[in-house]
């Protein structure tokens with residue numbers, strides 16, 4: 001790992017602030033859009049709602065270059081290993097947004113093949129309700145993640161806690 | 162060539178197949194023919210190769226589970242339904258081949274119609290009907306280690322716990338153990 005593994009027990013409050021400020025204003029999302037919610041996600045990224053106002057416009061389709069996993073859509077049993085692998089490939093620190101009813105709880109698809117909420121196998125930071133959530137809701141979730149980042153300490157991320 | 166009328170089609174089929182055709186009916190202009198699963202290859206090769214019939218296009222293969230279905234026409238629990246289309250005659254035919262529950266297996270028609278590859282795999286996946294001599298018979302929609310056949314009528318809609326009882330592992334513990 002990077003900076004945080006060199007920190008030991010040093011008190012680093014001011015450094016935390018600087019690092020968090022940098023992290024929260026340049027989130028690099030990894031979009032995992034597998035169903036209708038992804039359309040709203042695309043709308044959020046486009047000019048009308050414009051996620052770049054919050055510093056998160058650089059969509060990376062490679063998990064190795066991103067730190068925010070945006071899961072939007074239904075995750076089936078067959079898709080679960082793929083998503084797990086993608087999450088594992090993302091470098092620390094990383095955050096996860098679960099967008100939409102399907103992703104957070106299975107939604108209306110209470111059937112045999114759908115995982116009833118990705119929190120069964122991924123640590124989710126923010127859930128967005130709605131079917132689909134409006135772009136404003138996604139922006140709100142992003143700001144929530146930013147708020148969460150600004151309260152973190154660098155050491156917290158050493159083992160990813 | 163002109164349109165092949167259903168009566169003509171049926172009499173041609175009966176002439177070739179004899180009493181292998183167990184039942185037939187006509188619903189809104191679609192001729193439907195019932196047979197036993199073991200006779201499927203005979204019928205399909207007639208349909209494909211006989212120049213008077215000439216059905217070059219396989220439209221679909223699907224399965225049905227007639228569990229608790231109260232109808233004399235249902236000979237067995239499962240049926241595989243084939244729909245063929247004739248481009249020259251502009252007509253369709255539906256074939257219903259019944260497959261017993263004790264040994265759900267039927268011959269693949271892949272050698273006659275290559276398009277049956279994926280559709281037969283879907284029926285195998287959803288109903289557990291084996292297709293003998295299929296070149297690549299494995300699940301197509303569900304994960305390969307999925308134990309059940311979801312479209313069988315006695316399978317619950319919410320599954321048998323497959324959607325929640327997978328090996329869960331803690332991503333962070335894994336890092337610590339390394």
Ligand code: SF4
Nearest residue numbers: 036037100101102132
């Ligand atoms: S929550 Fe609604 S919009 Fe989103 S993936 Fe599910 S069905 Fe589609």
